[in-house]
Amino acid sequence: MAKIEGIRVKNFRALKDISLGRLWNQQQSEPLTPMTVVIGKNGVGKSTLFDVFGFLADALKFGVEEACDLRGRGGFEKIRSQVQAGAIEFEIYYKEDGNARPITYEIAIDADNSGRPFVQKERLRQRRKNQSWGRPFSFLILANGKGVAWKGESEGVDETNADNDLDRWLESFYKEESKETEVVELSDKRKLGIATLGSLKQHPRISLFRQFIEGWYLSYFEPNSARSLPLAGPQKHLNIKGDNIGNVVQFMEREHKDRFKKVLERIAKKIPGVDKIDTEKTADGRLLLRFNDKGFQDPFYAQQMSDGTLKVFAYLLLLEDPVPPPFLCIEEPENGLYHKLLETLAKEFREHATGRKGGSQVFITTHQPYLVDALEPNEVWILEKCADGFSTIRRASDDELVKNMVEEGLPLGGLWYSDYLDAR
Incomplete structure (x- = not known):
């Protein structure tokens, strides 16, 4: 790819x-x-680079x-x-x-x-x-x-x-x-x-x-859009706002039924509190996503789920696309997510990007140290603003001190939080 x-x-x-x-x-x-992550403070130009x-x-x-x-x-x-x-x-x-x-x-x-x-x-x-x-x-x-x-x-x-x-x-x-x-x-x-x-x-x-x-694929995911109930009709790929999740589910269940069942089982294991994910067909042919929460007998539908749960589901569904995009760009995936989910999500992105089947190249911007903890120095770029108002960028692995500290077992996100990644 x-x-x-x-x-x-x-x-x-x-x-x-x-x-x-x-x-x-x-x-x-x-x-x-294969996975590149850009970090930096607010206002340094991460959104500009994404754009x-x-x-x-x-x-x-x-x-x-x-x-x-x-x-x-x-x-x-x-x-x-x-x-x-x-x-x-x-x-x-x-x-x-x-x-x-x-x-x-x-x-x-x-x-x-x-x-x-x-x-x-x-x-x-x-x-x-x-x-x-x-x-x-x-x-x-x-x-x-x-x-x-x-x-x-x-x-x-x-x-x-x-x-x-x-x-x-x-x-x-x-x-x-x-x-x-x-x-x-x-x-x-x-x-x-x-x-x-x-x-x-x-x-x-x-x-x-x-x-x-x-x-x-540039993700402009909007949880409220994902809660909408689109018209029936299968669609191959998730769109940038995620408001066609139901259509993608309908396509995967129709075209890849056995695989899709396994996908739902795999995703359910990665979302805290969710025991099972399945679908329910409406009278007009649409498919509703049902999330079975541990401890509750009746399922919750996508329209009732939290922003974070919908976001994680959308990202994991995107990574399970049978024909993934060559380039996947996501801005601040941490928004609305429990911080302990971020390391898992980062590993999912890397596994997808480096998989033998040739997954998408992944480009992410973030300001969340917990996500950076799961990264290697050569995957991380630090965007900073200079005194003249313009930005510069450098790779974390270019700093020998940072590389040595990570090799000794110190997490990269923790080093960033402690200002070790700042320009010296």
Whole structure:
């Protein structure tokens, strides 16, 4: 399954310039782990980092102008770092599978003279076979909605001199297409090139990357939404708010009946106080979730359960998806949960992310030490705000003292609570 090895963010709110993991030009850095957790105090930018993935997913689906306004972002000028005049930039370094050559996706978003955001630059590149160093070769380059794409599995082009004057460099390709190249001009430069080209059969690498982003799952779970009683109709996957839990249950019971029964039994053992979980069919064909609480003869329905119980059930059900998303992003899963549940939940996420069957890569933000207690230093990134108001980020394992203390048996969350993870 595809995996993000590194990401760089520039000029996105408090994230003026941060990098996590390995990039094409930072090969000495360790890649992101299957489960990555970002910690930090309130106001340091954890929600902003979470929203990086939400923004990219929205930009692919709706275009950059609408993405700047969605989810209360407030428009381009609100999300561009203050007093910065440059473009908002994102860089993702990922692999389609463990043996694949990594691919880098770069996008720069700026505002035109009327203040409307547009895609200033977009690029996909990959090193050639047996190429272990040097600049990767691009197979998609767009500047202001116009550029060149390399078809099929061809290797792309060396653009060492392109950064000096990208528009002029691209002109050499506009004169004549070849068997390998295709001149591209988008009708709307506010849309991503990968959105259009990724739907074409002649661009398989672009298509795979588009599918990768489309498959991301960002959890905006709302317990009240999960208590709603949706219309009957099976659905394969849990949606971002969790208000279709009943539909997912209906699908799993219909398509994976034996497995689903075991899933419910397994989940029931992990939720304190719950002895059994089963379903009840309504007259109109819907399935109601029933939670049998220890000590009570009659079951409780999902509409009567606590926020924490519903949340744990939703997360565990998500991890049991027969076709899990490639990338699972969760903001502050601890909200509403008993603190002793967090270590169990962290272990469930790690087991899913590192499983032999290739589960989702998991990305979590938190400010709960009890969850961090279950983590290893290389899984944890510390986000901090500097005196200039912008954030920096570093890996806990980069601190030898912290690594040694964890190796001696001290829990990482306890070290964080005692300020040992603060910058020195």
